[in-house]
Amino acid sequence: MGKLMRRLSTQEPNFKQVFKDLLAFETVSDPELLKTVDQIIADVRQHGDAHVLKLTQQFDRHPAHQFSELELTQEELKAAFDGLTTETREALELAANRVREFHQAQKQDGWTYVDALGNTLGQKVTPLDRVGIYVPGGLASYPSSVLMNAIPAHVAGVAEIIMVVPAPSGELNPLVLAAAHLAGVHRVFTIGGAQAVAALAYGTETIPAVDKITGPGNRFVAAAKRAVFGQVGIDMIAGPSEILVYAEGKNNAEWLAMDLLSQAEHDTVAQAVFITPDEQLLNDVEQWIEKHLEALPKAEIARTSIVNRGALVLVKDRAEGAELINQVAPEHLMLCLDEAEEMSQDIRHAGAIFMGRYTPEAIGDYCAGPNHVLPTSGTARFSSPLGVYDFQKRSSLIMCSENGVKTLAKTADILAQQENLDAHARSARYRYQD
Amino acid sequence: MGKLMRRLSTQEPNFKQVFKDLLAFETVSDPELLKTVDQIIADVRQHGDAHVLKLTQQFDRHPAHQFSELELTQEELKAAFDGLTTETREALELAANRVREFHQAQKQDGWTYVDALGNTLGQKVTPLDRVGIYVPGGLASYPSSVLMNAIPAHVAGVAEIIMVVPAPSGELNPLVLAAAHLAGVHRVFTIGGAQAVAALAYGTETIPAVDKITGPGNRFVAAAKRAVFGQVGIDMIAGPSEILVYAEGKNNAEWLAMDLLSQAEHDTVAQAVFITPDEQLLNDVEQWIEKHLEALPKAEIARTSIVNRGALVLVKDRAEGAELINQVAPEHLMLCLDEAEEMSQDIRHAGAIFMGRYTPEAIGDYCAGPNHVLPTSGTARFSSPLGVYDFQKRSSLIMCSENGVKTLAKTADILAQQENLDAHARSARYRYQD
Known part of the structure; x- marks a missing residue:
């Protein structure tokens, strides 16, 4: 056994580049x-x-x-x-x-509100x-x-x-x-x-x-x-599935190994990354991954994923861990530590955050409640899980009163002239000069 | 003067096809x-x-x-x-x-909430x-x-x-x-x-x-x-600007004409459509458009837009008007009638709805408050004005308790087996069998 999975440490001089290369996944348009x-x-x-x-x-x-x-x-x-x-x-x-x-x-x-001028504004x-x-x-x-x-x-x-x-x-x-x-x-x-x-x-x-x-x-x-x-x-164009597990303190290494494998079994290009400041835990998780890989029904898929795209990353401390997480913007993030909620405050980018030792990612795939359609490949930097908001849209509502429009029409008139839009200016002007 | 702008009536036998052709605007990818x-x-x-x-x-x-x-x-x-x-x-x-x-x-x-099993769920x-x-x-x-x-x-x-x-x-x-x-x-x-x-x-x-x-x-x-x-x-890929004005009852035809021209002056492919059940108003608006087109600084642009893409549409009644509006899903919609708020209830698709006779579209371009970046070319069927929500994103939060996870883990185990995802099933199983 041993050395199936890539091992990285933030202390290595070339870590930044190696980590960046690890995350790179570009779909070539054919x-x-x-x-x-x-x-x-x-x-x-x-x-x-x-x-x-x-x-x-x-x-x-x-x-x-x-x-x-x-x-x-x-x-x-x-x-x-x-x-x-x-x-x-x-x-x-x-x-x-x-x-x-x-x-x-x-x-x-x-919602709607009435402004100080007596105009109604809102969002339908x-x-x-x-x-x-x-x-x-x-x-x-x-x-x-x-x-x-x-x-x-x-x-x-x-x-x-x-x-x-x-x-x-x-x-x-x-x-x-x-x-x-x-x-x-x-x-x-x-x-x-x-x-x-x-x-x-x-x-x-x-x-x-x-x-x-x-x-x-x-x-x-x-x-x-x-x-x-x-x-x-x-909706978004989904890339391969990913999981990032951060753990420290008391943890069952076998559980964490299986959580990582549960992404790896999805796809040969799925990505499972484990980050910890605890070298012993890193070793233990690695051993459990290698052990369980032998027996999984989807061992071939999982092994390819683990070997080609997986990584075990040793960090100095929790802050460094959070920094890497934000860089990855993972689809699935597990925070396995006593202070999971506290640490989650520092996470700016992730599709779904699973906190504590009793929240395996797999329950999120089926029945926790939140959506399992999540932004992949770092797109959690700018996008959200699939949600009700994807099936609703908004229309702005504007209704001016005869008096309330005057200030706005004057303002629009001035700005429209600056933009050389004469019909805009006139259309506004009618409402305060008439 | 006269007959610059296309005139349609829903009573014409081929109206549906003509109206559909009027709205068609396809960007050919070069x-x-x-x-x-x-x-x-x-x-x-x-x-x-x-x-x-x-x-x-x-x-x-x-x-x-x-x-x-x-x-x-x-x-x-x-x-x-x-x-x-x-x-x-x-x-x-x-x-x-x-x-x-x-x-x-x-x-x-x-927001977060705690479910009946004692698990915390939320959205960051x-x-x-x-x-x-x-x-x-x-x-x-x-x-x-x-x-x-x-x-x-x-x-x-x-x-x-x-x-x-x-x-x-x-x-x-x-x-x-x-x-x-x-x-x-x-x-x-x-x-x-x-x-x-x-x-x-x-x-x-x-x-x-x-x-x-x-x-x-x-x-x-x-x-x-x-x-x-x-x-x-x-954000969305914007198409040409559009306005749809629906009016009935007491209205100043000159104002409405200028509101329509304020879109037409943007672009030769901009679209200004006027809909009313009132034939006299249709005639009056047409005359004012022709009159003002003479004098506009951007007359050439506006004329091309009005001739090629504009339309005056006579409808039977308000309900038919609302139906056409929903078919168009206009970027800008003006409802110029006493019952504007009531009619807005029947509008399912529009970027922004300007209600009443004192709410020219031009104030929305500058200073009403709502965004002027709006879905064009019928995309209001599925998208929204640019907004704060475009610059925020969400992460799901899940934190199970040691007891609360059991029901979920059991469920995930059963469903994962049905999907032949063994590592998922095991990762869940650890949390309720250990």
Whole structure:
């Protein structure tokens, strides 16, 4: 055993560069892929259902002969739900209820106020009319993703939630359909890839155009989402999953090792980083990782992730740890120490912060309540977990009184003249000179 | 006079298609432009300051010989502010104060709650560390844009606000610098184009990399923002400006005509649409538009906009008007009727709603308080005005108690097994079986 995982210390002279290189992960845009995706979008816009059906037969080897076979009924969703074992059904229900409870706290309301001049100003908050949720098919077809995307939309008050999920060879994960039933998805189409994104963005004869598309997918899906951004809203383009565990004091090294491995098993390019000022703990965690790697069902994936992108980092102290965390802006952050809440005050950038020794990241993936769709690749510097706010939007409200407008109109007149916008100035002037 | 502007009626058999065609505005992505922009970004990443300086000399004919000449000092900003006339200074201050007051109401705070199991859940809200604001140069260099972008960032608590503004031939609008002083901009570089966006996104020797870039620009700037999206956050890619005026009852047709012209003078592709159930008012507004078009300094621009993209639409009644408005999802909406507030309840999609006869859109551009950066081209269906929320982000907080975690860990264990994620299941299991 030993030396599977990269070891770093902030005391090494070249640490900064090595750490920066470790974090670097750039998705290279492939011009061929972009061209393919652009062509698919153009064809779906032109030929609608027929082209979506054709590509679904071709790429997914789906046995459907006509487009109508690609839509599931609410009865089919309910049947999948009713077919769950009691244990699974109860687990899914508990998860859905907790996710709903947390997201209800995110719901925003509008407000207005009257200014000193007697004008009313405010912000109106409304849900999106219709959203599309992309759920990957095959092995990565996760029921938890259905809950995490559909429930915030539902809480926001979105009138129509349309889910797309590819069914390779016509096969579907019944748990995904059960989750769609539980989360209140309105329509489900068994399509995927860039063609599903194009159909949602522009609409076809059967699929109504949506206002926003969320949910993860492969590189075709990601490229298609980027291409339709502007026509519809999109959530972030997700990168590989990451976890950063910071620990000090009394900790069970085996638990921490498994927490790190739980990210590594997701993907060969997932990133698991352990930071501690405690060298003995670093050694212990390393040993447990190596030991458990032997036995994991997804050992190959996890090993590649751990070897290529994992790291054990020794820091001087907690402050240095916090500094590195802010530099990483991790998707998932575990703070395993007695003073976790205190330390969290110093964390400026993280998707989700799991505090204390009894808060494994895995519960956040399923049932803690907060969303598991989180900003990756350092984008927590400027973005947020998926939330109800992604399915609401705001409109400004302005209503001036006949007297209240005078000061504002005078001001607008002066500034519009400075910007050489004469019609602006005149339009304002009418309201205080008349 | 007469028949300059397209006239539509919902009673015409082909109205739906004609109205849809009227709204259509697709930015064609130009592969040559994208290639140029990608090359500029790659070169700025590789050569930093030197390349930014070179392109600034080349494209902006800027007389600077070294990069340091492209940064303005706080003293220069203050001098510009001190040089304003009293009237202009007071107008700018009133605008800044009102924008600040409105945006303070948007500031969001974090929250936590303890669930029935004794676990703490919450949402932490933090400002972005550093943002870049793009301000166009030359004729479209608007001081109001500086206020509208910088003040929300300032209110959010952004630690460093960096403004870029191109200075063609080295010339700058002093009012833009005065606005930067007033809005609390921390650093200003006189650069523009794709090279400025690249420098902000990736940083150079002199310019620190920012976390988000906001502000309007030409098609090179828009393409560059789209290209760096993911590396940094961006605001929306703005399309041409639009206004939709709905009026009924007692109204001054001349005022309404000027309100419509105030958008038309912005841009040849700007869109001004007037909707009313009152045919006489439609005729009157048309006449006033034609009359004032003669005399406007920007008559050529406004005329092209009015002829190519404007429309006068006769509707049956208010309900039909509201339906059309929701279909358009206009950037600016004026509701000029006694029951404006009541009608606003039926509006689901609009960037900003100006209510009543004493609320010209022009005051919203400068000093009403709400932001003038608004979703265009129907994107109000899924996006919001620029706001403090664009400069804040959220992190989820989860802290389980030793007992509280048990139910969650059991649930996560069950669901993780269903998703074939063994390390997830074990990581959860440790917390309830130990």
